[in-house]
Amino acid sequence: MCGIFSYFGPRQNVEELVIKGLKNLEYRGYDSWGIAYRSANGIHVEKKVGKIGERELPKHPVMTGLPLNIALGHSRWATHGGVTEINAHPHMTEDKEVVLVHNGIVENFFELKEELMKNGVKFRSETDTEVIVHLIKLYLHEGFEEAVKKALKRIKGRFAIVVLTKSENKLIAARVGSPLIVGINNGGDSCHGPLYNEYFIASDIPAFLEHTKQVMYLDDNQMVTIDQNGTHFYDLTTDKRIEKRIVTIDWNLQSAEKGDFEHFMIKEIMEQKDTIRRALNQDTGKIMELAQAIENSYGTFLVGCGTAGKVCMVAEYLFAHIAKRHMNVSFGSEFNHYKNFITDRSLMIAVSQSGETADTLEAIQVAKSKGAKVASIVNVETSTMARMSDYVIPVKAGPEKAVASTKATTSQIAIMTLLAYALEKRLNEGEQLLIYTASRINDMLNPRFETYINSVAERIYNCESMYIIGKDMNYPIAL
Numbered sequence: 369m370c371g372i373f374s375y376f377g378p379r380q381n382v383e384e385l386v387i388k389g390l391k392n393l394e395y396r397g398y399d400s401w402g403i404a405y406r407s408a409n410g411i412h413v414e415k416k417v418g419k420i421g422e423r424e425l426p427k428h429p430v431m432t433g434l435p436l437n438i439a440l441g442h443s444r445w446a447t448h449g450g451v452t453e454i455n456a457h458p459h460m461t462e463d464k465e466v467v468l469v470h471n472g473i474v475e476n477f478f479e480l481k482e483e484l485m486k487n488g489v490k491f492r493s494e495t496d497t498e499v500i501v502h503l504i505k506l507y508l509h510e511g512f513e514e515a516v517k518k519a520l521k522r523i524k525g526r527f528a529i530v531v532l533t534k535s536e537n538k539l540i541a542a543r544v545g546s547p548l549i550v551g552i553n554n555g556g557d558s559c560h561g562p563l564y565n566e567y568f569i570a571s572d573i574p575a576f577l578e579h580t581k582q583v584m585y586l587d588d589n590q591m592v593t594i595d596q597n598g599t600h601f602y603d604l605t606t607d608k609r610i611e612k613r614i615v616t617i618d619w620n621l622q623s624a625e626k627g628d629f630e631h632f633m634i635k636e637i638m639e640q641k642d643t644i645r646r647a648l649n650q651d652t653g654k655i656m657e658l659a660q661a662i663e664n665s666y667g668t669f670l671v672g673c674g675t676a677g678k679v680c681m682v683a684e685y686l687f688a689h690i691a692k693r694h695m696n697v698s699f700g701s702e703f704n705h706y707k708n709f710i711t712d713r714s715l716m717i718a719v720s721q722s723g724e725t726a727d728t729l730e731a732i733q734v735a736k737s738k739g740a741k742v743a744s745i746v747n748v749e750t751s752t753m754a755r756m757s758d759y760v761i762p763v764k765a766g767p768e769k770a771v772a773s774t775k776a777t778t779s780q781i782a783i784m785t786l787l788a789y790a791l792e793k794r795l796n797e798g799e800q801l802l803i804y805t806a807s808r809i810n811d812m813l814n815p816r817f818e819t820y821i822n823s824v825a826e827r828i829y830n831c832e833s834m835y836i837i838g839k840d841m842n843y844p845i846a847l
């Protein structure tokens with residue numbers, strides 16, 4: 369995981385803009401970071417090892433001196449090559465003609481690197497990413513777009529990239545397997561005057577939520593170019609132009625900010641008294657429809673990764689106890705193992721906070737290739753996972769930024785509870801139980817309880833080892 373934030377538009381203080389955007393994405397990766405932008409004096413690059421959170425914002429806005437500005441930012445979670453300044457993104461050719469940020473892994477980078485080195489290319493970093501830069505440069509004489517398309521065709525693996533060139537007023541982004549979202553602001557505002565278009569490309573929506581709520585999603589194997597005439601989307605497999613819909617996000621900015629809380633995790637824990645209520649406030653028709661699909665399926669598979677995978681394990685108990693129904697549980701990365709048992713009568717229920725979890729998306733592809741139906745329980749209703757699914761149950765927890773999932777997890781469990789009761793045609797009973805749960809959570813999160821939790825934490829935090837044990841539904845919670 370890493371964070372990408374890029375900008376195309378008239379604002380000149382892009383240094384501040386990109387650093388702020390990256391700070392909003394720090395939860396995605398944090399061993400090193402870097403930014404690059406065009407200015408009247410050429411391309412400015414800054415890369416550092418450490419947390420972007422430690423980088424202070426410029427005291428006075430740094431202006432680029434250009435009417436149209438293009439900038440890239442990246443916070444890295446290294447996969448290839450150590451955590452060093454040289455390995456931090458953006459990566460670029462020596463002459464800074466091609467500058468690029470990348471989230472993902474180039475699986476065939478070794479072969480490509482050897483080939484490029486035989487042709488005299490000098491590599492400066494140890495990353496897999498640098499091969500993409502040199503490949504684009506190799507084909508650049510055919511035009512910027514063509515070069516990016518050609519380079520990407522040679523890459524095996526997962527990527528989200530954003531790339532600029534020194535000489536063109538254009539930004540290009542593409543993805544296979546890693547998230548990338550385009551934000552569009554064409555309204556103008558009080559600071560920047562009327563009517564101007566600006567674009568943000570980021571790994572996640574909270575990165576640009578303070579600037580716009582209008583987004584366009586890039587899907588896998590798609591590329592977008594942004595220039596003064598707007599956006600142009602392409603399908604990388606057919607090379608054809610495609611049209612995109614603008615979607616308006618209904619998150620408010622406040623819900624993506626820390627407010628008075630010390631950190632996001634405590635804020636998100638405290639929000640649970642409301643988020644459980646929101647999770648249970650579902651379109652009953654949708655819940656009944658999915659319950660019916662479970663009833664009709666010949667094998668239901670609950671699939672998630674990390675904490676969402678544990679939610680699937682909890683759900684296995686819920687369905688067994690409440691609905692007396694057997695569920696198959698699999699972590700996204702392991703789902704392939706079930707391939708031979710998936711048919712067009714199977715149902716997969718995918719669970720994810722972001723709806724962009726790569727391993728779960730791959731599992732969905734496997735299920736779909738066998739003709740199975742797919743449902744998703746996701747917090748980001750417009751995510752890739754939701755768009756790939758036949759049924760979508762929104763978690764409605766609002767942005768969850770802490771890496772350790774809290775409110776999204778409890779809301780996902782709440783939805784599983786509703787589904788199990790719906791399957792038994794006792795949905796109302798399930799709703800009542802959750803209303804009661806929400807009020808109990810409210811009681812638990814009062815300051816008195818917090819003091820008590822603090823005192824327990826004080827007692828145990830220095831222990832050398834800790835054993836967390838749980839049985840039944842508490843077993844996955846303990847895990």
Ligand code: GLU
Nearest residue numbers: 370444445447448471472
């Ligand atoms: N594979 C690239 C690297 O190690 C990108 C990692 C990331 O997604 O942050 O630099």
